Amino acid sequence: MRKLTFLLLFALMLTVVKAQTEDEKQLRAIYDMALTKGKAYDWLNYLSNQIGGRLSGSVQAQHAVEYTKAQMDSLGLDRVWLQPVMVPKWVRGTAEFAYFETSPGLTTNVPVCALGGSVATPDGGLKAELIEVQGLEELKELGEEKIKGKIVFYNRPMDPKQISTFNAYGGCVDQRYSGAAEAGKYGAVGVIVRSMNLRLDDYPHTGSMSYGDTPVENRVPAAAISTKGAELLSATLKLNPAIKFYFNQTCKVYPDVQSYNVIGEIKGSVYPNEIMVVGGHLDSWDLGDGSHDDGAGVVQSMDVLRLIKASGYKPKRTIRAVLFMNEENGLRGGNKYAEVAKQKGENHVLALESDAGGFTPRGFSFDTDDANFEQIQSWEKLFKPYLIHLFEKGGSGADIGPLKEDAIVLAGLRPDSQRYFDHHHAENDTFEHVNKRELELGAATMTSLIYLMDKYGPIKPKKIKG
Structure with missing residues (x-):
């Protein structure tokens, strides 16, 4: 009996070690691809320097919708679409x-x-x-x-x-x-x-x-x-x-106009009805070109889907990138996305947002229960080689906030914040203030969390018998 117990424990230990080795290799592949063949910086260059500030309701915001949809179309995703949303139009x-x-x-x-x-x-x-x-x-x-x-x-x-x-x-x-x-x-x-x-x-x-x-x-x-x-x-x-x-x-306020959330997804191979969202907001203020707030989060979210596909990993769950419109002066895009998801009865199990600039990633904050947070904390050692150490409970993001319910894990990418407010909502929020390597590290960090959450799945809350 003792021998059998020992063999079972030994086999379990080998399984855990093998899984850890696989995860280490997968994260290494993700970071390598992001740092050598990343697309986020090129996308941001166009979004910032060819389109510019993308205030809700503006011509530039519409150009950003068209551009990001075209780029996601080119990735060979399972589906790309525009979700209509009425937004305020304020002109400086x-x-x-x-x-x-x-x-x-x-x-x-x-x-x-x-x-x-x-x-x-x-x-x-x-x-x-x-x-x-x-x-x-x-x-x-x-x-x-x-x-x-x-x-x-x-x-x-x-x-x-x-x-x-x-x-x-x-x-x-x-x-x-x-x-x-x-x-x-x-x-x-x-x-x-x-x-x-x-x-x-x-x-x-x-x-x-x-x-x-x-x-x-x-x-x-x-x-x-x-x-x-x-x-x-x-x-x-x-x-x-x-x-x-x-x-x-x-300045003047005009009647609301129609705009769009831009959405692309990779369909899950095992649990297609379990949806994992990664996103940022496509609109920005008009003084600069919105590179940090939130062009960085937009292109990082797009690159998550590209990196998942390029790595050869077949996700079990549906992974969806959502580029939200109108976070800055209304949150209409985030509210519309949550409203439509509820109407359709969609099952969102994770939502990750990047809206804190394209600076060096430090980790994540999570709005979730203790069981899921403990599982996430067990992955810290996988991120430490990339100097990602921050795993804490806290806020997530404004656009994914309307999705909040007991069964979903909400997360926010947390870059180093010391320089963020030097640029926030100002004329100097421009492309030259974004470091290519830092931006790519953020995309890889987001992709790695999505990979681990998809592979192991969120822990579902236990139903209490009445």
Whole structure:
């Protein structure tokens, strides 16, 4: 009996070792292909330099839809299609202009840009006195008496003590998103918001904002000011509280227009009805060309399908790349994809998103149960030769969030974040700031996780008998 038990354990150990060796070889093949024959960088070059910024509803966004569909068609996938989705159309208009006036005729120009979704200033621009605050909570303390008729200057910076720059971003982005709606309640005539950027530079960073239920006629214009501009403005305001600020922007909101999510898939050979999604968002802001946010995630997701096919691996489950439209100012693409999936009764078992830039990959964060997370943690040693060490529970991605339910594993690629907000939503989010090797490492890392999740499958939750 002891001998039989020993033989069984020995056989099991050999099976585990053999599986680990196979997985090591498969990951090595994936990384080798990505680093020597990758397509992500070439695709991004075209997307960024030939098409440019891809704001939802724009001609450039439509060109991006057509281009990425054509590229996925060329990969010989089992199916490629467009999923219609209605998206908002906001147009920036002519270049914004701003200055502050310390005395009549004595002005200093500062870099600003309209926040996405903002209304325009009155014809000829808006000039008023300023009041500086560190956040939304200060508005209540000041009250209408001190705010009415003025431009509110939100100047709470990202916290440099936060090692995770996304935590620093989360700590102050509320003033950008809700600042205009809240300031308008106290009679403010406009809003200027410090850019979400840890670096001091002259690039204003745009981003989405919301007026909530504020009637259209009561909405006030909102713009971002560069971090250097904010520092200068704040210092000057302390010396001379009576200075006036002027800005002019001609942005406009148009009726919704039709756009598309771009989808391609490899059909599963064993469990075709179990769907694994990998994706990024195809739209971007219009100031740069959207290379990091989120051209990188788009081309990495496309390359996952190409690398799976090129490696010769036959997936058991259906692997689907989804290029979501309208993450930046509406999340319409992510919501539409989840809505259609629910209508069709599709069974999504994994969704992986890349929307944190094309920098060096460090690992993943997972929104899942303990059983699946423990299985995923057991794969850490396979990733360590590629310096991928981060496996933690946390958020995943905005576009895959609407798919969330108990049975799905949601994951987000986590690149090094230290430089991300230097470029986020700004004019310098451009192709030359993406490193080819880092981008390719990210594509290989995503492909490797997809391979392991497909081979071993997610752990399904146990049904509790009632």
